[in-house]
Amino acid sequence: MKSSSGIPKATVERLPRYLRCLEALSPLRATISSTDLAKLSNMNAAKVRKDLSHLGTYGVRGVGYDAELLRFQIKRELGLTREWDVIIIGVGNLGSALANYGGFVNRGFSIVGLYDADMTKVGMRMDGRIIRHISALESDAGRDGISIGVITTPAEVAQDVATLLVDCGVRSILNFAPAELDVPDTVHVRQVDLATELQILSFYMSGGTPEAIDA
Amino acid sequence: MKSSSGIPKATVERLPRYLRCLEALSPLRATISSTDLAKLSNMNAAKVRKDLSHLGTYGVRGVGYDAELLRFQIKRELGLTREWDVIIIGVGNLGSALANYGGFVNRGFSIVGLYDADMTKVGMRMDGRIIRHISALESDAGRDGISIGVITTPAEVAQDVATLLVDCGVRSILNFAPAELDVPDTVHVRQVDLATELQILSFYMSGGTPEAIDA
DNA sequence: TAGATTGTTAATCGATTAACAATC
DNA sequence: TAGATTGTTAATCGATTAACAATC
Numbered sequence: 001m002k003s004s005s006g007i008p009k010a011t012v013e014r015l016p017r018y019l020r021c022l023e024a025l026s027p028l029r030a031t032i033s034s035t036d037l038a039k040l041s042n043m044n045a046a047k048v049r050k051d052l053s054h055l056g057t058y059g060v061r062g063v064g065y066d067a068e069l070l071r072f073q074i075k076r077e078l079g080l081t082r083e084w085d086v087i088i089i090g091v092g093n094l095g096s097a098l099a100n101y102g103g104f105v106n107r108g109f110s111i112v113g114l115y116d117a118d119m120t121k122v123g124m125r126m127d128g129r130i131i132r133h134i135s136a137l138e139s140d141a142g143r144d145g146i147s148i149g150v151i152t153t154p155a156e157v158a159q160d161v162a163t164l165l166v167d168c169g170v171r172s173i174l175n176f177a178p179a180e181l182d183v184p185d186t187v188h189v190r191q192v193d194l195a196t197e198l199q200i201l202s203f204y205m206s207g208g209t210p211e212a213i214d215a
Numbered sequence: 216m217k218s219s220s221g222i223p224k225a226t227v228e229r230l231p232r233y234l235r236c237l238e239a240l241s242p243l244r245a246t247i248s249s250t251d252l253a254k255l256s257n258m259n260a261a262k263v264r265k266d267l268s269h270l271g272t273y274g275v276r277g278v279g280y281d282a283e284l285l286r287f288q289i290k291r292e293l294g295l296t297r298e299w300d301v302i303i304i305g306v307g308n309l310g311s312a313l314a315n316y317g318g319f320v321n322r323g324f325s326i327v328g329l330y331d332a333d334m335t336k337v338g339m340r341m342d343g344r345i346i347r348h349i350s351a352l353e354s355d356a357g358r359d360g361i362s363i364g365v366i367t368t369p370a371e372v373a374q375d376v377a378t379l380l381v382d383c384g385v386r387s388i389l390n391f392a393p394a395e396l397d398v399p400d401t402v403h404v405r406q407v408d409l410a411t412e413l414q415i416l417s418f419y420m421s422g423g424t425p426e427a428i429d430a
Numbered sequence: 431t432a433g434a435t436t437g438t439t440a441a442t443c444g445a446t447t448a449a450c451a452a453t454c
Numbered sequence: 455t456a457g458a459t460t461g462t463t464a465a466t467c468g469a470t471t472a473a474c475a476a477t478c
Contacts, residue, residue, distance in 0.1 A: 010469060012418050016411040020393055024370075033435065042395055045435095046471050053437055061436040062478035078414050079421025086413070093312035098409065100308045103393060107410040108417065148416055155239075172416040174409075178235055178318060180257055188419045190412045194313065194389075195322040196231040197405045198301070199293050201363055201387040202323065203227050204403045206294025225445060248459065260459095261447050268461055276460040277454040 007077070011051045015074050017041050018051070022071045033064035080108040087113035087146050089161050090153030091121055091131050094176055098150060100127050109148070113140060117157070134164070141168035148172045155179040162189075222292070226266045230289050232256050233266070237286045248279035295323040302328035302361050304376050305368030306336055306346050309391055313365060315342050324363070328355060332372070349379070356383035363387045370394040377404075 021040040025032065034052070038045040052059065055073045059065045075081060086109050088095050098104075099114055114131045116122060122133045132140070140146075149165040151158050151173060158177035165173060166183055173189045175181055178196075181189050236255040240247065249267070253260040267274065270288045274280045290296060301324050303310050313319075314329055329346045331337060337348045347355070355361075364380040366373050366388060373392035380388060381398055388404045390396055393411075396404050 007418075008469070013415055015418070016408070016414040017395075019414070020408070020411070021395060024394070035435085040395060042397070044471070046473090047469090049436065050438085050470080057437070059436050060478060061476070062434045064435065077418070079417040080414060082421075084413070084417055084420070093315045097308035097312035101409065103410050104413065107414070109410070109413050147420060148413060172420055174412050174416065179239070180232075180236060180255060182257070188416055190416055192407060192409070192412060193231070193235070194316065194407070195318050195324070196235070197389050197407060198299070198319065198324050198363060199231040199234070199295060199322070200228055201389065201403055201405055202294040202299055203222075203230070203292070205299070205362060205387055206297075223445070250459085259447070261449090262445090264460065265446080265462085272461070274460050275454060276452070277458045279459065 007054045011054055012078075014041075014043070014047075014051055015078055017043075018048070019071065019074045019078070022067055022074070025067055029067055031060075031064040032067045032070070034059075037065070075108075083108055083110050084147040085110055085112045085144065086148045086150060087111070087115060087137075088150045088152060089115045089134065089137070089165070090151060090177075091116045091118075091126065092152060092154075095150075095152035096126065098152065099129070112144060112146070113137075117153075134161075137164060138168055141170070146170050148174060150174045150176070151181075152176045222269045226269055227293075229256075229258070229262075229266055230293055232258075233263070234286065234289045234293070237282055237289070240282055244282055246275075246279040247282045247285070249274075252280070290323075297323075299324050299362040300327045300359065301325065301363045301365060302330065302352075303365045303367060304330045304349065304352070304380070305366060305392075306331045306341065307367060307369075310365075310367035311341060313367065314344070327359060327361070328352075332368075349376075352379060353383055356385065361385050363389060365389045365391070366396075367391045 018037060018041055021037060034045045034048040038048045052065065055077055058069055058073055086104065088099055088111060091099065091114050099111060104111060114126060114129050115134045115137055116131055117134045119133065121131050124131045146168065149170045151161050153161055155177045158175060158179040159181060162173060162181045162183055166187055171187050173181065173187060175189055175191050178193050183189060233252060233256055236252060249260045249263040253263045267280065270292050273284055273288055301319065303314055303326060306314065306329050314326060319326060329341060329344050330349045330352055331346055332349045334348065336346050339346045361383065364385045366376050368376055370392045373390065373394040374396060377388060377396045377398055381402055386402050388396065388402060390404055390406050393408050398404060
């Protein structure tokens, strides 16, 4: 008995990157080698082959991978052969930007609901959808079966929103609020923190530890 | 001779998280143990101690860490005792959201410029700053000394923008465009791809490989 | 056949974790 | 002193990479 998926975490997190490179490829290109895909994705050819080997053996020795087939296999592995319903909670600057962002729809995600606690926003139309009050979430969720909740609220209320989502049966959360979320471990959380990214860059710009000066 | 910083990559990427937890702490709280910090940051106490040991020995056996001192040491290590100047290229939905996002300023980052290629946007005022044309970037950069460039353009032009930034002397890039950037390895790139995050969640929702069904 | 490239093995490297002596 | 908690060691685990036999 092995774990529900034999694919290592690190590989899963790289598959979308390969997919993105394959989709950007000229449609005329029939095959691609691990070396070429490595170059496109800023990766190492051995790593590419090892990652792809987890999908099955879709490469042809001496030739490479069928680009179209590989694209499909990655999508299948990532569960992107179906469409997932996404809701956004918190229609501030970032939430609005995501609601209007075209990059989701053509990548397998459909934004089916926008929620906010601010009554002055409720009822407003945004990219064809009406903003609903957060209190409507529970009944909506029961009817619609939401796959992913995106949290773009202020940090102070992020935990409450996460708890509400979990109570509504949502098992995947993408959290943009700079707050740690405490959820059952049946729930998957991906955290994106914009300030964190800048802080990591800051570390490398400042050149590491002061001790390194006496090198 | 060791590398310019002895701190492992994985630790650097966790320091902002500890920092965020410490800043959310009650100001009355004088000390914090590795166990408590681990709970707050959804981490393991041994990992916390190991990470913090890279900063020096600021803990006290039997007592814990001085919360305020620890906060300062992490900020110092991350290079956050100074302020970094940030520019945003591409004032679309996401770029505008970031320009108006308060979370940067009080975390050590100052947005000093907004650029776009669209002449209808150039000259517009946004959160007190005037959007300038991308062609002005080169001379502005020479005068101002920009630390970090944030790319929020369409994917198609992201590489050109990155190249321009590098030519302007920018050595740290935060890229939101779903495109792989090819830059010299003196330049640090952090990539944030919103669709990628959803795709990773999709993988775990769909339960891994089909082969797993016959378990 | 000769050249190219995969799939996989085995070595290496780095990160995580448990355990515990040191010490407040 | 007794209890608590760090800092660090050593074991473990997982990820990366080079190398090459298999094979198109």
